[in-house]
Amino acid sequence: MxxxxxxxxxxxxxxxxxxxxxxxxxxxxxxxxxxxxxxxxxxxxxxxxxxxxxxxxxxxxxxxxxxxxxxxxxxxxxxxxxxxxxxxxxxxxxxxxxxxxxxxxxxxxxxxxxxxxxxxxxxxxxxxxxxxxxxxxxxxxxxxxxxFPNEPSPKAFELAKEGAEELEAARSTGNAVAVTSLADFRSRLLAAAR
Structure with a gap:
């Protein structure tokens, strides 16, 4: 102190x-x-x-x-x-x-x-x-x-949607899905919430 x-x-x-x-x-x-x-x-x-x-x-x-x-x-x-x-x-x-x-x-x-x-x-x-x-x-x-705010921001929803679209695109091509760490994902969501 x-x-x-x-x-x-x-x-x-x-x-x-x-x-x-x-x-x-x-x-x-x-x-x-x-x-x-x-x-x-x-x-x-x-x-x-x-x-x-x-x-x-x-x-x-x-x-x-x-x-x-x-x-x-x-x-x-x-x-x-x-x-x-x-x-x-x-x-x-x-x-x-x-x-x-x-x-x-x-x-x-x-x-x-x-x-x-x-x-x-x-x-x-x-x-x-x-x-x-x-x-x-x-x-x-x-x-x-x-x-901290407990409601996701519109930007957080956009990031989640983009992530889901990237995941679906990777799945549909049969390629391995790149996994981001949970910490990285949380950091992106927290940054979007600001």
Missing amino acids: RAVILRVCHSCDPADLGAVKLNKVLYFLDMISYAHHRQAVTGATYRKRPNGPTSDQLLFMLRDMQEIGEIQVDDVDYHGFIKKNYVALVSEPVGVLTNEETTLLDDVIEFVCRRNTAKSISDYSHKLPWELAHMGDVIEYHTAMML
Whole structure:
């Protein structure tokens, strides 16, 4: 979690990062990682709160990081509201996050911090996993797949139809059917769903 927080702070302009967004970066990073690999990056516990999921461990980690001089956290005025301002005082530790985790984290930072406001990302986080939990209860990792659309896109149908036509054409010529891996097929469907 420490490495993730430092990377987020180094990647974001302080104006683009507050408590709501930092919680959402952690949440989406862990849930997406769990959905794809059955393993979260930080392993934090997330609870249903009015502004979306929050991490049980974040405040303790931030306090510890402040005490040892790794991060500065200030309350600042932001359009008449009090907002947390995070500034990393040390470099991100090297080798803690894998290349895949770093790539996913950078994508999540882009989506949460640069393409959304605190309000819009808070609203966006109110997806099915959040809705299923009672206020204050843990949002279980096994609900991560519920974050993804469960209706195939028209492009996914087109790909499935093309695949079926290719299969039928190969069968009718009597040639061996080229088998694509299930992982490749799933990747093509996920790309089409975006």
